[in-house]
Amino acid sequence: MKMLKFFAAAFVLFTTCACSTEDDASVRALARRIIPDQEQRFRFERLADTTGTDWFELESRGKKIVVRGNNSNSIAVELNHYLKNYCLTTVSRLSYNPVEMPAVLPRIREKVRAEARVKERFYLNYCTFGYTMPWWGWSEWERFIDWMALQGVTMPLAITGQEAVWERVWTRLNLSQKEVCSYFTDPAHLPWHRMTNIDYWQGPLPQEWLDNQLELQKHIVARERKLEMIPVLPAFAGHVPQKLERLYPDAKITHVSYWGGFALDTAWKTGIDDNRWIERLTDRLTGFRDETARAIWRTLCDSVYTQPVQTGQSALTNAHPSLEGN
Missing domain, CATH: 3.30.379.10 (Chitobiase/beta-hexosaminidase domain 2-like)
Structure with a gap:
């Protein structure tokens, strides 16, 4: 027994x-x-x-x-x-x-x-990479990744080093190294470059920066995956260098609308004009299809992003009247 x-x-x-x-x-x-x-x-x-x-x-x-x-x-x-x-x-x-x-x-x-x-827990936004992280090395990132794991983050935004990828893309399309590096802003303004707001502000980016950030991203993504996170990597948002027109004159490349006090020609993308953008945004993202709803949405955009609209001016050109008609 x-x-x-x-x-x-x-x-x-x-x-x-x-x-x-x-x-x-x-x-x-x-x-x-x-x-x-x-x-x-x-x-x-x-x-x-x-x-x-x-x-x-x-x-x-x-x-x-x-x-x-x-x-x-x-x-x-x-x-x-x-x-x-x-x-x-x-x-x-x-x-x-x-x-x-x-x-x-x-x-x-x-x-x-x-x-x-909840199953998935997303963390970070583009601006954080400019406000907080542009000068971080691995020691700062290593502790931060540990901290995210302790908080239960499963989907961290992982956009460090993406300029090295775009550099390869644009140079393979026959842009010169100087043209590509001048397309990027300085490190602290890269979030707004990545969001298609501005180009070349405080640039160009040194090649050393591009190379170091690419290596740093490899460490970041590897550690996040070890802790069973799913890094959220960037995709193509339509943002292209202005100099691409020189090589591809038939491509549909347009100015990005006026943003934050920067000149109109500080960013270029494949896209549509301001009025069509408002229409597409309201139709596809909010479902506002009738004129009254669109007017309300546009008024909201005006109140958040610009000064009060004057007669005959669009929301995005109101803050800089000289841009009207461009």
Whole structure:
């Protein structure tokens, strides 16, 4: 009978261990970066996902804090939950801010379990890459990616280094290196270049910058994928160098509408004029097809982006009357 009980207990122990991974290497590495003196006090267990929903569990087992979940991202979120709610500490997204930990890790009296309320969690916008990140290197990005994982971000915007790709595109279309680099703005204004607002402002971009950003993006995307994020990469928005007209005179290339105090010829794209843009935006994105609804939408655009419209002037030229008719 004693032998039977032993085998029964051994079977339960075996099946319990077989369904989990003893250690999630990606979260282990994250913990080693942010709390190097305490990371050995944690176990990061990964269990098979049977619910289709991100989830995590947290409990004390002996002298260890056990953090488990269905993927690396979920486990990172629960690690952060423990740090905030039990250790009363905060992990800053800035690497020079220390993470202050208690000498003895607090125990968890009852198992904690939670599920994600939404499947995908998107983060960042284009402007952040100009306001905050233009001079970041890998040390800043490494900590920031860890911070995003701790917050449960699954879809970070990943647009660093895209100019190196466009450089290859335009040079393969026979633009000169000088023409291509002059098409880009300086690093701090690149978000507005990427959003088709301006060209060559404070440029040209040095080749060293293009090369370094491309290598940095490779590290960024690789680390985000290790932590089971899906990097959101840029696509082609129709923005082209003005000099492309020299090589392709029959291409339909037009000015981008006046923006933010910059001269009218500071950005070029394949596109349509202002009135048609308003019409397309209202028809396809908002469903406003009748004249009254379009007028209301245009008034909203005027109030947000320009000064009050004067008689006979369009919304986008009102802020700079000399552009009327161009």
